[in-house]
Amino acid sequence: MSTDYDVIIIGGGPTGLASAVYTGRSLLKTLVLERQVPGGQIALSAAIDNYPGFADGISGYEFAEAFLKHARRFGAEIRIGVGATSIERNDDGVFTVGLSNNTAVTTKAVILAMGRHPRKLEVPGYEKLFGNGVSVCATCDGAFFRNVPVAVVGGGNSAVEEGHFLTRYASEIYSIHRRDSFTAQKILIEEYLQEPKVLPVWNSVVEEIYGDKEVDGIRVRHLMTDRVVEYPVKAVFVFIGWIPNSELVKELVDLDDQGRVIVNELMETKVPGLFAAGDLCVRPIYQLANVVADGVQAAVSVERYLENNKH
Amino acid sequence: MSEFVAEVTDTNWENEVLKSDKPVLVDFWAAWCGPCRMLAPTVESVAEKYQGQAKIVKLNVDENVESPAKYGIRGIPTLVLFQNGQEVDRHVGVPANAKEAISQMIERRLAERKLA
Numbered sequence: 001m002s003t004d005y006d007v008i009i010i011g012g013g014p015t016g017l018a019s020a021v022y023t024g025r026s027l028l029k030t031l032v033l034e035r036q037v038p039g040g041q042i043a044l045s046a047a048i049d050n051y052p053g054f055a056d057g058i059s060g061y062e063f064a065e066a067f068l069k070h071a072r073r074f075g076a077e078i079r080i081g082v083g084a085t086s087i088e089r090n091d092d093g094v095f096t097v098g099l100s101n102n103t104a105v106t107t108k109a110v111i112l113a114m115g116r117h118p119r120k121l122e123v124p125g126y127e128k129l130f131g132n133g134v135s136v137c138a139t140c141d142g143a144f145f146r147n148v149p150v151a152v153v154g155g156g157n158s159a160v161e162e163g164h165f166l167t168r169y170a171s172e173i174y175s176i177h178r179r180d181s182f183t184a185q186k187i188l189i190e191e192y193l194q195e196p197k198v199l200p201v202w203n204s205v206v207e208e209i210y211g212d213k214e215v216d217g218i219r220v221r222h223l224m225t226d227r228v229v230e231y232p233v234k235a236v237f238v239f240i241g242w243i244p245n246s247e248l249v250k251e252l253v254d255l256d257d258q259g260r261v262i263v264n265e266l267m268e269t270k271v272p273g274l275f276a277a278g279d280l281c282v283r284p285i286y287q288l289a290n291v292v293a294d295g296v297q298a299a300v301s302v303e304r305y306l307e308n309n310k311h
Numbered sequence: 312m313s314e315f316v317a318e319v320t321d322t323n324w325e326n327e328v329l330k331s332d333k334p335v336l337v338d339f340w341a342a343w344c345g346p347c348r349m350l351a352p353t354v355e356s357v358a359e360k361y362q363g364q365a366k367i368v369k370l371n372v373d374e375n376v377e378s379p380a381k382y383g384i385r386g387i388p389t390l391v392l393f394q395n396g397q398e399v400d401r402h403v404g405v406p407a408n409a410k411e412a413i414s415q416m417i418e419r420r421l422a423e424r425k426l427a
Contacts, residue, residue, distance in 0.1 A: 036347045036405045037349030044346060061345035081353035081410030098409035131386040131403030141386045143373075214385060235385075 001092065003106040005031045007302050008097050009076075010084045011113030011246070013040025014288055015278030018295030019302075020109050024074025026303045031107070032076050035083025035100065039064020040115045041242075041279070042288060046139045047164045050185070051288050060139070063288075084248060091275050093309065106304060109302045109307070112249060112261060112269070112276040116242035121153060125209030127237075133215025133235045138162035142169045145235045148160055151218055153206055154239035158254050162182035164192045164241055174231050176201045176220055201231075207238055237308040258280050266297035273309075275301050313351070315358035319368045321377040329396040331366055334420040336413070337368040339379060339389045346405050347388040353409045354390075357417070365417045392416055 007018045007023050010247040012034025023030045026030055037043050045060030058066075071078060080101075086098035087110065098104045118136040120126055121154040126134055137139040142165060155177035161184070163175050174193075180202045183187045192198055199245040203218060207228065208219040244260045246253075253269040253276065254262040261276040263269055269276050277294035313372065319327045319337065328335045338349035338354050351369075358367035372387060375377060382391060390413065392400035406412035412421045 035408045037346050037409075039345070039349060059345065061348055064345065064349060081356070081413075083408040085408075093426060100411045131389065132383065133360075133385055137344075137346065140346055140388070143341065143404055144385045189312070220347075251406050267324065 001094065003023040003094055003108050005029045005105060005107040006306060007031075007103065007109045007111060007299075008033065008084075008095070008107040009113055010037045010087075010097070010113045011040065011115055011245075011278070011280070012068075012071075012078060012080070013115050013278065013291075014063070014067055015040075015115065015295040015298075016111065016113035017071040018292045019113060019277065020071035020076035021074055022077070022299030023302060024071065026299070028303065028306065029143045030076040032071065032078040033082055033084050033097075033099070033107065034078065034080050036081075037064070037216045038068045038078070038080060040062075044137045044139060045161075048288065053126075060272075079242060087248060087252060087274075089252075089271060089273070095273065109273045109305055110275070111267075111298045111302060112253075112274065112280055113278050113298070114127055114245035114248065115279040116244045118238065119241040121206060121209075121236075121238045121241050121248075123206055125215075126213065129209055129211055132190060132213060133211065134209060135235060135237050136239070138237055141235070141237075142166050145170055147171045148234040149174065149230050149232065150235040150237065151206070151233040152237045152239065153233060155179055155182045155184070156239065156241070157184045157188060158239035160188045160244075161191045162197055162237060163198065164188070164195065166220050166237065167195045167197045168233075170197065173198045173255060174201055174220075174233060175199065176204050176218075177204055178203065178205050206236070219235045242279065242286075244289075246280060249274075249276075265297075266301045267294060268301060273305060275305075313355050313406075315362060315367065316351075316355055317368050319370050321367045321375040324370075324378050327366075327368060328361075328393055331393075332416060333364065333366050334424075335366045335368060335393045336417060337391045337393065338367070339372050339384050339387050339391070339399075340369055340370060341373045341387060343373075344387050349389050350405050350409065355411065357410060360414065361421075362418050364421055390416065392420060393419055 005027035278291035
């Protein structure tokens with residue numbers, strides 16, 4: 001039976017692009033759909049220092065470009081700015097994927113690599129002032145806030161890393177975290193807290209981001225005393241976690257209570273021919289090196305599946 | 312240099328953007344913004360699609376400080392659509408289903424013009 005593609009990879013971040021290298025090398029006709037930017041979340045990162053093999057570090061943009069180039073080298077068709085809006089599987093095992101340009105394509109196998117997006121801060125002012133001082137991308141927006149005080153919200157790797165990046169621009173960085181210590185990699189915490197511009201605000205949460213057309217400040221509540229303090233910051237960079245992009249497949253596959261796709265070691269979902277990998281899934285760890293490995297495993301699983309299901 | 316997307320500057324802003332007889336979509340970007348650079352191919356392909364109907368240009372916010380300040384650009388990428396010298400639409404960040412979303416921004420303006 002003939003389909004438009006052998007495999008469709010939904011998501012063009014490092015996971016999906018790694019899959020595409022392998023499916024391409026297996027001579028499978030591959031389509032990658034990337035609805036925003038290739039490289040996904042890593043394209044936002046200023047510097048990647050922990051991906052083995054890059055001792056001098058590499059920017060998120062360069063990393064994304066490298067993966068894109070590699071996927072293209074082995075023949076993957078990569079549609080940028082185009083997303084999947086629906087997936088259906090018929091009884092013959094053929095998947096029909098609806099696209100955002102109102103067309104549809106068929107395939108024998110699908111790799112879900114949609115990743116995740118930044119969690120929003122559910123406080124007044126976040127939505128209203130998004131893009132006017134509220135940001136989730138330090139490399140995109142840091143330069144607009146030279147020599148002014150800013151806030152960073154969060155306590156993990158992203159908050160600490162991006163907060164550190166902002167020290168080249170901002171005059172002060174109020175680093176707001178609801179716990180009493182960061183959960184980031186130790187070396188990152190050390191570098192961050194050594195910076196005189198960084199002023200940690202522990203055990204605290206942002207209650208409100210205020211300002212008319214742009215951010216003028218935030219109200220922060222200390223969780224133990226309930227005391228509320230105002231910080232006159234001109235920007236708020238939010239790094240408080242991620243939401244998996246699993247909307248598309250919530251009826252098709254099993255999700256955990258956080259909305260992450262459940263997969264086995266071979267990146268199989270409960271649906272034959274439908275595989276999932278990377279940030280989208282339940283994984284013990286979410287590091288570049290791991291999600292890239294997931295992408296490779298998913299591709300190999302696709303190849304095996306197609307071999308075993310030849311019509 | 313891109314084929315379908317011209318660079319505008321503070322200097323030629325008035326002529327290229329405000330005085331254009333077609334809708335003008337301005338892509339505010341900078342070299343240090345990864346997502347901005349990654350969005351470029353999508354903006355390019357939309358520009359090609361609407362050649363002759365709408366004008367798509369980009370402004371480097373590193374090299375031009377007046378226009379970003381004038382239009383309150385404090386986050387990039389930001390896409391601002393102008394018609395008859397006025398801002399009529401704006402999107403901050405990379406939209407999901409970017410090609411369709413950006414096309415729709417232009418389609419809405421073209422539809423209005425047809426009614427007028």
